[in-house]
Amino acid sequence: MQNADGFNPSLMREPKDSYLTNGYSLKSWLLTKDHKRIALMYLISISVFFFMGGLYAAAIRLELLTPGSDLLQTATYNKAFTQHGILMIFFFLIPSIPATLGNFLLPLMIGAKDLALPRINLLSLYLYWIGGILTLYALMQGGVDTGWTFYTPYSTTFSNSYVMAVGLGIFINGFSSILTGLNFIVTIHTMRAPGMTWFRLPLFVWAHYATSLVMILGTPVVAITILLLAIERVVKVGIFDPAIGGDPILFQHLFWFYSHPAVYIMILPGMGVISEVISSFSRKKIFGYEFIAFSSIAIAVFGFLVWGHHMFVSGQSIYAGLVFSFLTMVVAVPSAIKVFNWTATMYKGSISYDTPMLYAIGFLGLFLVGGLTGLFLGSVGLTVHLTDTYFVVAHFHYVMVGGQVIAYLAGIHFWWPKMTGKMYSEFWGKVSAMLVFVGFNLTFFPQFILGYQGMPRRYASYPAEFQVLNIFSTAGASVLGVGLLMPVVYLTHSIFAGKPAGDNPWMLPGLEWRTQSPPPTLNFDEQPVVTWEAYEFGEESGLDLEEARRAAGRPSVV
Amino acid sequence: MxxxxxxxxxxxxxxxxxxxxxxxxxxxxxxxxxxxxxxxxxxxxxxxxxxxxxxxxxxxxxxxxxHVRWSKELVWLSAVASFFWLLIMFAFTMQDYFTRVSGVFSS
Structure with missing residues (x-):
């Protein structure tokens, strides 16, 4: 029976025992081994870093409103873009989906009580905090100006900023990433519920498996690279500095061996979210499940073979450039497979345009632009013109923000009712999604044109003829900023005043939707046994989805 | 058992x-x-x-x-895979060094 608001009063009950009610003391949170509580603490932490990184972005965009170096001195500007990059990449983008949604959902999706190594999970959070605090300390002391890439010999020899402290922060944070990846792989191998075969796993889990492989295989290399940088900077052993027998391009090889696959650490979990959202809101089994699953693994593997495309104009050999260029074209194939399959999933689907789906549709367009412009930059000849211009800045923001951040927002809105048991305002959710999409394009599309016209990145001043497009970009950034701040307000509001979401507000067959919202500490009252295939929306799923639909106060699908 | x-x-x-x-x-x-x-x-x-x-x-x-010697095949596979990745890193870095124009960055 529904009330006047269209909600079933039986959903108004408070869950008897949930992970949120299992202890209220600070100790019960700080010493928890519950993957869901750890995920929430990650969520708050990465949000703090995201908005700090956003403040640097705001300063950069304000500075670029005028051609001169008006707001920030050039040295300060160097620190602003460096610290924006470091906070966003190492402390937001890399942990964002795996550490929050992955941590929260992976055990639920496979029918497990927790991750395989709960103490290691808590340790990874503490390492993240230690690395983050150390980095923030360095920023408060004076910051770092090397660019987030720490290119040598500037970082080892010439920079007077806090390179070592920030490097140590990133070094420690890397172990957090490694431990999370290790935990996910062990969990997926050993903790699946009876009947949860590899090909019944949600694609979100496949994406996290691939991500974890990259985390484990790549992150140690960047840790070693930072260590080598420290050895050269402190002890003056010639590793990267040509003046003392080193080779600066060796740093770039080692750095990008991790940092290009790190792009896939960021985007693969986002792709996992999009697979879930598009299938769910199209009410249709995902098209080409196996292809999407294996394309995640293919991206993880091929992603390790293309790092040299960041180095085409570095002095790297022409032969190496040709090989890396060819392989860059190859890695586009599995990404394209996913985009085609998501589109095919939507074809003739029963699409509903709820907030998560709006974000997911936005992802499709923006990631497509980001991916295709990556092919421009992967072409050896064209990239000579485009390297270190705003074209590159626009490209990676289309992938990182247009792709990953949008996917993260889609995922947060999609699983928020499960995480909190409360429903947010759908109206404000849709407004936010639209503002983010419009603001993002207004910010970054002009930068493609600026870059193609030759405006270099990482300068506080620029010729006057570039000002109009820069004004567009800064105006777009303010719209984007408002769009990104809105979810903080209405999602927080929903915790205190949101309507109860019910256990399965989207009427979905996945295991995480078959337990209460918010879930109990041990996730399920009894061990689930999986007898259905992934993304079954019919009777095969064993759920009366029409009943669930009525319970959630939603119209029937014809 | x-x-x-x-x-x-x-x-x-x-x-x-x-x-x-x-x-x-x-x-x-x-x-x-x-x-x-x-x-x-x-x-x-x-x-x-x-x-x-x-x-x-x-x-x-x-x-x-x-304890890899007494571990399951999956652990052996993981160990071998890590060496394969190391090989990738060395091989693809060396393809640059072996084919680079001599004199670049020589001190």
């Missing part, structure tokens, strides 16, 4: 001490051969020998200290 990892006794304290001795001896040999001019035999011979000793030390650490 399936055989578990802990059912093995591994190599015991004497065995671990023997592995430790191998590591110490390996370190000492690395130090000693660093003073030999093996590069006169062929360029890079000193580095090659040092790496060979390091590889041997790493292998005994993995096999005995990390």
């Amino acid at each position: 399936a055989e578990t990892h802990s059912d093995h006794e591994h190599i015991g304290i004497p065995g671990y001490l023997a592995v430790f001795a191998i590591l110490i001896v390996g370190t000492w040999i690395t130090y000693v051969v660093a003073f030999w001019d093996l590069d006169s035999v062929f360029p890079g011979a000193n580095t090659l020998l040092a790496l060979a000793i390091a590889f041997t030390k790493m292998t005994v650490v993995m096999l005995y200290f990390m």
Whole structure:
């Protein structure tokens, strides 16, 4: 029976025992081994870093409103873009989906009580905090100006900023990433519920498996690279500095061996979210499940073979450039497979345009632009013109923000009712999604044109003829900023005043939707046994989805 | 009942001490051969020998200290995969160095 608001009063009950009610003391949170509580603490932490990184972005965009170096001195500007990059990449983008949604959902999706190594999970959070605090300390002391890439010999020899402290922060944070990846792989191998075969796993889990492989295989290399940088900077052993027998391009090889696959650490979990959202809101089994699953693994593997495309104009050999260029074209194939399959999933689907789906549709367009412009930059000849211009800045923001951040927002809105048991305002959710999409394009599309016209990145001043497009970009950034701040307000509001979401507000067959919202500490009252295939929306799923639909106060699908 | 990892006794304290001795001896040999001019035999011979000793030390650490020798096939696969990735890193970096125009960044 529904009330006047269209909600079933039986959903108004408070869950008897949930992970949120299992202890209220600070100790019960700080010493928890519950993957869901750890995920929430990650969520708050990465949000703090995201908005700090956003403040640097705001300063950069304000500075670029005028051609001169008006707001920030050039040295300060160097620190602003460096610290924006470091906070966003190492402390937001890399942990964002795996550490929050992955941590929260992976055990639920496979029918497990927790991750395989709960103490290691808590340790990874503490390492993240230690690395983050150390980095923030360095920023408060004076910051770092090397660019987030720490290119040598500037970082080892010439920079007077806090390179070592920030490097140590990133070094420690890397172990957090490694431990999370290790935990996910062990969990997926050993903790699946009876009947949860590899090909019944949600694609979100496949994406996290691939991500974890990259985390484990790549992150140690960047840790070693930072260590080598420290050895050269402190002890003056010639590793990267040509003046003392080193080779600066060796740093770039080692750095990008991790940092290009790190792009896939960021985007693969986002792709996992999009697979879930598009299938769910199209009410249709995902098209080409196996292809999407294996394309995640293919991206993880091929992603390790293309790092040299960041180095085409570095002095790297022409032969190496040709090989890396060819392989860059190859890695586009599995990404394209996913985009085609998501589109095919939507074809003739029963699409509903709820907030998560709006974000997911936005992802499709923006990631497509980001991916295709990556092919421009992967072409050896064209990239000579485009390297270190705003074209590159626009490209990676289309992938990182247009792709990953949008996917993260889609995922947060999609699983928020499960995480909190409360429903947010759908109206404000849709407004936010639209503002983010419009603001993002207004910010970054002009930068493609600026870059193609030759405006270099990482300068506080620029010729006057570039000002109009820069004004567009800064105006777009303010719209984007408002769009990104809105979810903080209405999602927080929903915790205190949101309507109860019910256990399965989207009427979905996945295991995480078959337990209460918010879930109990041990996730399920009894061990689930999986007898259905992934993304079954019919009777095969064993759920009366029409009943669930009525319970959630939603119209029937014809 | 399936055989578990802990059912093995591994190599015991004497065995671990023997592995430790191998590591110490390996370190000492690395130090000693660093003073030999093996590069006169062929360029890079000193580095090659040092790496060979390091590889041997790493292998005994993995096999005995990390118990890979008694582990399941999946752990062996993981160990081999990590070496394959290391090979990728070396091979793709070296394809640059072996084909680079001589003189670039030479000091």
